[in-house]
Amino acid sequence: MKSLDANRALVLLSGGQDSTTCLYWALSKFPKVHALCFEYGQRHRIELECARKIAERAGVELTMLSLSGLAELGGNALTGDLPVESKPGGDGLPNTFVPGRNIIFLSYAAAYAYQHNIRHLILGVCQTDYSGYPDCRDVTLKAALRSLSLGMEANFELHTPLMFLTKAETIALAKEVGGLEELAYSHTCYNGDRPPCGDCPACQLRAKGFAEAGEQDPLLNIESQK
């Protein structure tokens, strides 16, 4: 069993609100924090720019890892001749959506962490508002971590601080760990707009969370960002 450094944490940073909150949560807990961002054919490149900006402002080293296979597995670029199943739901998923994607992300994160002697893995997934994605659930991710710990004989610890929180509670947590203002640099809008469109389901969910938390969304004060 390899004993990994308990002072080191790796945050999976997407550039969104939840992973940004997790980054600040990690900074409040661990002496050495590193961020890992996956480039997998996102619909909006702005997410990657947000991740870069957020990490830079936090003074955290960011590694960008290109995962070409995910886009190929998505509904847009399959090569086999077997029938492709229709996608679960039609609710704004990118056409690169891959079932079990969070398990793949966690596996890459663990491989990265192993090679960099990092014990703590931090993932901003949330079971509370999971909309048909069983790979966001606590039971799934605990099983995945078990396989990764066995498969590398290493003592990883997985942290999912948002798992059982509502959006409003997540915003309260961001405030508690000093990351609320930094949410100005996070991306949420499905349309890729910055400033956000305000109309798409993602913008509306974000607005509802801030309203319920009784906070102003700092993103809305940055009209000049584009």
Next chain:
Amino acid sequence: MKSLDANRALVLLSGGQDSTTCLYWALSKFPKVHALCFEYGQRHRIELECARKIAERAGVELTMLSLSGLAELGGNALTGDLPVESKPGGDGLPNTFVPGRNIIFLSYAAAYAYQHNIRHLILGVCQTDYSGYPDCRDVTLKAALRSLSLGMEANFELHTPLMFLTKAETIALAKEVGGLEELAYSHTCYNGDRPPCGDCPACQLRAKGFAEAGEQDPLLNIESQK
């Protein structure tokens, strides 16, 4: 829970001796067999050519999936500034070796199988001769499958027919399922030679297996292959 087609099987085909044997094992068990090959920065491109040839001769559709992230995670192209751990062992591993690689492979295979309505996943890993790779072990792969089944809510079945076999027993199995002659097209040599060098540890292990099984390696009869 999504019920996947029990007639369909997906074989992870690397172009090596073990996965070729698994391909023929699958053809002896399941009506519809598909092969998936990962291009992840292998040291020897000849493995991919072997996989193509083997699938073509077996009349099996092959999907090549490019996994760029694995090479980036390997020891050769890291971007972070954290210290990189030395690799476990120095025994001829490619410098793109990634701890837990089989879990990543299985995760991609499951995502592919889910989208193509394939229930059976076949992996040519072997615990018997595992040389320090804990991700080849039965317990690791069973845990990984559990996380993938939970993460996609799908009834995958994992088959690892070589898990507890010696090399000689694997060759006997290849003969039993009608794949022995096809091992002529599989690649083993660490030096990427074809015909094989005969001297490297991989060639020697292969020769030992054939000797113990009392069979001729058909690869050695194909002097003209290059």
